[in-house]
Amino acid sequence: MVGWFGALQPVLVGAVLAWAGALKLFGHRAPALARLARRSALARLVGNERAVPAYRAVGSVELGIGAVLVLPPMLVAEAVLATVLCLGLLGYLAYARTVAPESPCGCIGDKPARVRWRGFARAAALTMASGLAILGSSWWGAALASRPLAALAVLAVEASAVVALSAELDSYWLLPLRRQRVRWRHPLAGSGGFEVPVASSVHQLMRSPAYGVTGGWLRSDLLDSWDEGEWRILSYSASCGGRPATAVFAVPRLRYQPADVKAVLVDEADRTVLWQFAPEPAVVGVSPSTTITAKMGL
Amino acid sequence: MTDIDRRRFLNTAVLGGATVVGATALGSVAPEAAFADVQPDLDPSAPDPDFAEGRITGINGSMLLVTGSDKSLHRIYVTSGTSIWKLRPTGADAAQVGDGLYARGVLLDDGTLAADAVWLNIVNLTVLITSIGKDVIHFDHHGDRVVGHVVLGTTAAVYNSTPPVSDLTQLKVGYHAQVIGAWRPDTNEVDLATVYSAA
Numbered sequence: 001m002v003g004w005f006g007a008l009q010p011v012l013v014g015a016v017l018a019w020a021g022a023l024k025l026f027g028h029r030a031p032a033l034a035r036l037a038r039r040s041a042l043a044r045l046v047g048n049e050r051a052v053p054a055y056r057a058v059g060s061v062e063l064g065i066g067a068v069l070v071l072p073p074m075l076v077a078e079a080v081l082a083t084v085l086c087l088g089l090l091g092y093l094a095y096a097r098t099v100a101p102e103s104p105c106g107c108i109g110d111k112p113a114r115v116r117w118r119g120f121a122r123a124a125a126l127t128m129a130s131g132l133a134i135l136g137s138s139w140w141g142a143a144l145a146s147r148p149l150a151a152l153a154v155l156a157v158e159a160s161a162v163v164a165l166s167a168e169l170d171s172y173w174l175l176p177l178r179r180q181r182v183r184w185r186h187p188l189a190g191s192g193g194f195e196v197p198v199a200s201s202v203h204q205l206m207r208s209p210a211y212g213v214t215g216g217w218l219r220s221d222l223l224d225s226w227d228e229g230e231w232r233i234l235s236y237s238a239s240c241g242g243r244p245a246t247a248v249f250a251v252p253r254l255r256y257q258p259a260d261v262k263a264v265l266v267d268e269a270d271r272t273v274l275w276q277f278a279p280e281p282a283v284v285g286v287s288p289s290t291t292i293t294a295k296m297g298l
Numbered sequence: 299m300t301d302i303d304r305r306r307f308l309n310t311a312v313l314g315g316a317t318v319v320g321a322t323a324l325g326s327v328a329p330e331a332a333f334a335d336v337q338p339d340l341d342p343s344a345p346d347p348d349f350a351e352g353r354i355t356g357i358n359g360s361m362l363l364v365t366g367s368d369k370s371l372h373r374i375y376v377t378s379g380t381s382i383w384k385l386r387p388t389g390a391d392a393a394q395v396g397d398g399l400y401a402r403g404v405l406l407d408d409g410t411l412a413a414d415a416v417w418l419n420i421v422n423l424t425v426l427i428t429s430i431g432k433d434v435i436h437f438d439h440h441g442d443r444v445v446g447h448v449v450l451g452t453t454a455a456v457y458n459s460t461p462p463v464s465d466l467t468q469l470k471v472g473y474h475a476q477v478i479g480a481w482r483p484d485t486n487e488v489d490l491a492t493v494y495s496a497a
Contacts, residue, residue, distance in 0.1 A: 104441060114441050171472075175428065175471055175472045176472075178428070178430070178472075179470060179472050182470065182471050186430070186467040187431050187432045187433075188430060188433070188448060188466040188469065195451060195464055196463075196464070197453075197454035197463070197464050198386065198387070199454045199456075199491070200461045200462040200463065203456075203461045203462055219379075219414040219415075220380060220414045220415045221381040221415040221417070222383075223381045223387060224305075226305055228309050231313060233308060233309060237414060244379065246308070246379075248308045248312040250313055263312070264311045271307060
């Protein structure tokens, strides 16, 4: 049983190694590969200028070992070699975790995935699988032929585990799953309420003619805000001609009409209104479109 | 003047019913005059003297003692006219030791910064939305995980640059977003103020 189980493992380990190696060698154009190699923790280990050759070398070794694992005949030496490589990968992850925790490990593909527990779990799983492969009794093709259904089930479970432990592959299966769940029932539905956020009133204020005139006097960010009927009142510290003042704005709360925003400058110490915003009267008469129409002789 | 008193006075002032003392008391109120107040004669090689950033290391009455990220020390004086932002506009008592801080104001002769505006723990992140849960949004921030907490009544969303709304149901997993929020010091968690995203 262990022999049959172990005999299946080379195809899994070999496929993952060959895939990782092939991506390192052929997955990117040269500049992208150089960028990736220099960002990865490998660059810290071997130095920046040797990062690209080292990255390619690791890829070649992975591809080579992966290929001999998958192709017949099955030799115990191949499984031992793969185990050593996987142990080396575990060591590299531990090194990356301690020395360059901010760098992506550069293990599989170009998605930046920091070294976390999933990376360790994947490396540990591959190490275990290649260790089991040493105990394998035959080539994996023979094991597959002897009990095809059971073998396919085992390999499918193992492959799913590898995919689940690969943070680089999340965007292919995990994000679409989550997106679908949110589409069915959005978890934040009903959490917002119908209140107009203060940020919305500030947004409207900043697009108002009143703010265009007073903006230069404001010294502070939003000091205070409260609702007064259909208005939301926003107050700011201001300074005008060297004199400290408070700028008070009334913004329509439930409608978007920046032209209606009112503004005053107030001296709070002696409770006087220093200045009041007078909106420009709307220009009545010739609108630009009429002028253009007239010029074009229409 | 109590808070309610003050608000009532400001209401009357801005919504009508108050008499204007007259603009002459202020001199010219043209915008050009207002901007003429600002004197941008800064030395481009020196740090802006009217700005400070760092972590609050001590609070002494209305004085915030701040250690900058370059280890410089700042004393920041907070007045009733200073705006304090900590997830939302709030009061000076919201400041706590350990908070991150940005402050803008006027450097006084004794070396204290009289603050016009203080922002506590404010962060501005460009992120990828990786998961949405109940009252929480998970982000990927250039490979780092960031947990964003939805705060009822405060968190707003801006879709396609339209005015902010409190409806967050247009946020989608896998979309890029920009997040303004209040960092919870020494964690990877933020309370969300505004999330900018495409809808």
